Amino acid sequence: MKIAVLPGDGIGPEVTAEAVAVLEAMALPGLQLVEGDVGGAAYKRHGHPLPEATLEMARGADAILFGAVGDPDCDTLERHLRPEQAILGLRKHLGLFANLRPARVFAGLEHLSPLRADIAGGLDMLIVRELTGDVYFGAKGRRVSEAGEHEGWDAMSYSDSEVRRIAHVGFRAAATGGHKLTSVDKANVLETSQLWRDVVIEVAAEYPDVDLEHMYVDNAAMQVVSHPDRFGVVLTGNLFGDILSDLASAAVGSIGLLPSASLGERETAYGTFGLYEPIHGSAPDIAGQGKANPLATILSAAMMLRHSFGLESEATRIENAVAAALADGFMGGDLGGSHGTAAIGEAVRARL
Amino acid sequence: MKIAVLPGDGIGPEVTAEAVAVLEAMALPGLQLVEGDVGGAAYKRHGHPLPEATLEMARGADAILFGAVGDPDCDTLERHLRPEQAILGLRKHLGLFANLRPARVFAGLEHLSPLRADIAGGLDMLIVRELTGDVYFGAKGRRVSEAGEHEGWDAMSYSDSEVRRIAHVGFRAAATGGHKLTSVDKANVLETSQLWRDVVIEVAAEYPDVDLEHMYVDNAAMQVVSHPDRFGVVLTGNLFGDILSDLASAAVGSIGLLPSASLGERETAYGTFGLYEPIHGSAPDIAGQGKANPLATILSAAMMLRHSFGLESEATRIENAVAAALADGFMGGDLGGSHGTAAIGEAVRARL
Ligand SMILES: CC(C)[C@H](C(=O)O)[C@@H](O)C(=O)O
Numbered sequence: 001m002k003i004a005v006l007p008g009d010g011i012g013p014e015v016t017a018e019a020v021a022v023l024e025a026m027a028l029p030g031l032q033l034v035e036g037d038v039g040g041a042a043y044k045r046h047g048h049p050l051p052e053a054t055l056e057m058a059r060g061a062d063a064i065l066f067g068a069v070g071d072p073d074c075d076t077l078e079r080h081l082r083p084e085q086a087i088l089g090l091r092k093h094l095g096l097f098a099n100l101r102p103a104r105v106f107a108g109l110e111h112l113s114p115l116r117a118d119i120a121g122g123l124d125m126l127i128v129r130e131l132t133g134d135v136y137f138g139a140k141g142r143r144v145s146e147a148g149e150h151e152g153w154d155a156m157s158y159s160d161s162e163v164r165r166i167a168h169v170g171f172r173a174a175a176t177g178g179h180k181l182t183s184v185d186k187a188n189v190l191e192t193s194q195l196w197r198d199v200v201i202e203v204a205a206e207y208p209d210v211d212l213e214h215m216y217v218d219n220a221a222m223q224v225v226s227h228p229d230r231f232g233v234v235l236t237g238n239l240f241g242d243i244l245s246d247l248a249s250a251a252v253g254s255i256g257l258l259p260s261a262s263l264g265e266r267e268t269a270y271g272t273f274g275l276y277e278p279i280h281g282s283a284p285d286i287a288g289q290g291k292a293n294p295l296a297t298i299l300s301a302a303m304m305l306r307h308s309f310g311l312e313s314e315a316t317r318i319e320n321a322v323a324a325a326l327a328d329g330f331m332g333g334d335l336g337g338s339h340g341t342a343a344i345g346e347a348v349r350a351r352l
Numbered sequence: 353m354k355i356a357v358l359p360g361d362g363i364g365p366e367v368t369a370e371a372v373a374v375l376e377a378m379a380l381p382g383l384q385l386v387e388g389d390v391g392g393a394a395y396k397r398h399g400h401p402l403p404e405a406t407l408e409m410a411r412g413a414d415a416i417l418f419g420a421v422g423d424p425d426c427d428t429l430e431r432h433l434r435p436e437q438a439i440l441g442l443r444k445h446l447g448l449f450a451n452l453r454p455a456r457v458f459a460g461l462e463h464l465s466p467l468r469a470d471i472a473g474g475l476d477m478l479i480v481r482e483l484t485g486d487v488y489f490g491a492k493g494r495r496v497s498e499a500g501e502h503e504g505w506d507a508m509s510y511s512d513s514e515v516r517r518i519a520h521v522g523f524r525a526a527a528t529g530g531h532k533l534t535s536v537d538k539a540n541v542l543e544t545s546q547l548w549r550d551v552v553i554e555v556a557a558e559y560p561d562v563d564l565e566h567m568y569v570d571n572a573a574m575q576v577v578s579h580p581d582r583f584g585v586v587l588t589g590n591l592f593g594d595i596l597s598d599l600a601s602a603a604v605g606s607i608g609l610l611p612s613a614s615l616g617e618r619e620t621a622y623g624t625f626g627l628y629e630p631i632h633g634s635a636p637d638i639a640g641q642g643k644a645n646p647l648a649t650i651l652s653a654a655m656m657l658r659h660s661f662g663l664e665s666e667a668t669r670i671e672n673a674v675a676a677a678l679a680d681g682f683m684g685g686d687l688g689g690s691h692g693t694a695a696i697g698e699a700v701r702a703r704l
């Protein structure tokens with residue numbers, strides 16, 4: 001069980017350190033950890049946000065624990081050298097096509113949601129976002145039109161096999177969950193979306209007990225805040241998924257608690273190859289101060305045990321320890337508490 | 353002062369009738385109204401959602417009052433015959449590039465917002481959405497890749513002049529408003545967005561007293577629900593604007609009250625040529641029952657007087673009458689009241 005730990009920038013190193021300590025405290029037999037450079041930190045050391053050595057290390061692992069990337073020092077670099085390119089590069093090179101983003105209000109933390117309590121209570125969804133296609137990875141560039149106009153352009157597309165494999169992930173999640181799947185697109189305007197919808201309808205035939213509905217993305221954004229209880233699993237493309245998954249996280253109100261998994265097609269000896277990261281960013285403003293909330297990263301490590309190593313009960317053990325630490329008031333400033341990174345990590349380990 | 357009234361489908365005819373009655377009650381000298389078919393209604397009568405005659409009528413007018421389009425009977429038609437194509441066609445053929453969407457919680461109606469009262473109170477923004485470019489109007493289609501894969505594709509692009517003219521609309525609105533402009537893009541991924549950002553920065557030099565910030569669309573979606581008070585004017589492209597303007601409307605919580613303006617470049621004798629419509633849809637489920645809330649359409653007519661006819665005080669007169677009717681409890685089921693379409697329209701006219 002080989003895990004590549006890529007701490008990255010800002011608070012990334014602090015929060016991954018706590019997650020690693022939790023994994024070590026579990027004393028899982030055969031666990032091996034290696035660490036690599038990524039993001040702005042890697043650029044500063046090696047001249048590239050995703051050095052070849054890091055990519056090789058990631059390829060050789062069964063799973064990746066990722067902190068965060070983003071460094072204001074790198075904001076003026078050319079696009080291909082910016083820290084975010086590391087995460088895009090990992091997704092593409094490792095074929096991490098399925099992003100799973102649970103958005104659920106933690107018991108006792110309803111007051112953190114910006115939504116009214118009666119509405120926030122109904123928020124419990126899983127967003128399944130396609131992660132290696134769409135306008136993200138199409139051709140792009142600048143050109144001068146016939147009329148002499150400068151233009152920026154990007155090619156958006158999906159192929160039927162790309163849609164099919166992510167649709168299966170969504171339908172499987174719905175089949176074992178609440179049997180409700182909402183596929184989000186903009187088929188009234190986009191051909192890419194119309195193909196998406198056609199393929200989703202085709203795949204639906206294999207999951208007769210899943211209740212499928214189609215929703216336009218503008219409507220979906222509205223429903224996430226006004227009627228979140230109508231969603232179970234939300235299946236969507238890369239661009240709409242980027243927006244909707246962050247929107248759902250904001251509706252939860254505690255982004256310091258939200259984990260994510262990005263799964264590939266490759267099966268390892270224990271489960272599915274994947275990358276696990278908190279949904280929050282590198283928060284350079286509080287980096288190095290021991291203030292960051294490590295719980296989203298610790299919960300990402302739990303997702304890793306579940307999806308990449310088939311260790312369901314160990315995953316639940318971590319999740320229960322996190323819930324217990326929260327219930328006992330171990331929260332940082334982001335949740336209205338006053339505990340630091342190390343104290344929160346320690347509290348989780350004490351409750352394993 | 354020639355107004356083309358295009359009632360459209362579902363509740364469109366009911367709500368535009370009330371708005372027309374309000375305009376007539378104002379007894380504006382020289383006001384001339386003509387009516388045309390659009391949407392599913394036009395398809396059923398003429399075989400096309402935007403008949404040539406309607407387009408000609410719209411072209412010949414100074415402003416358009418639009419109801420809503422969308423008809424379940426037309427859902428299975430080919431895309432180019434569906435009702436929504438009428439609104440896309442009007443935008444494109446008439447060059448209606450600037451969509452203005454105010455999102456503000458009405459005094460006394462804070463409880464309708466799905467946001468917590470302390471957060472909803474800070475929601476008062478104007479979304480300026482580009483409306484004739486982006487992936488909406490690029491080339492699109494199906495193709496078979498070299499690997500034999502079926503693909504759906506759409507071309508996304510912006511030219512510098514397209515960005516420049518909508519940026520000026522945004523900066524002008526910010527300059528006369530709160531001096532705060534947030535430009536929303538996805539420049540960390542899209543070349544179209546990077547060009548957008550470059551041009552917005554260029555235009556900013558002409559508005560030294562406007563405070564410009566750039567925000568990625570995923571973050572913007574989060575901030576709309578968690579910190580709406582940080583926004584004044586939001587400037588964005590067609591696709592992101594579609595999502596964010598509906599999101600902001602949902603955050604207000606009373607979409608039956610929200611108007612919109614879509615302005616072109618053409619100046620008429622009195623102001624700017626434009627199309628005015630409520631942001632809600634055709635609501636086929638309650639069509640023809642006299643239950644629809646006409647206030648968003650009446651407020652759209654007020655925006656028309658302001659922008660297309662330079663009648664600022666007349667616009668305010670309508671807006672005040674609407675506020676007074678609301679304060680007196682004239683609300684439909686959508687706002688928790690029990691008044692019908694005609695009674696609400698009548699209440700506004702009585703308070704002009
Ligand atoms: C950093 C950025 C390129 C990335 C994305 O848009 O996918 C991020 O927003 C995310 O969602 O992981």
Ligand SMILES: CC(C)[C@H](C(=O)O)[C@@H](O)C(=O)O
Nearest residue numbers: 188189218436437439440594
């Ligand atoms: C009907 C649809 C094509 C349209 C759009 O996406 O622009 C609508 O959602 C809107 O915002 O006016």
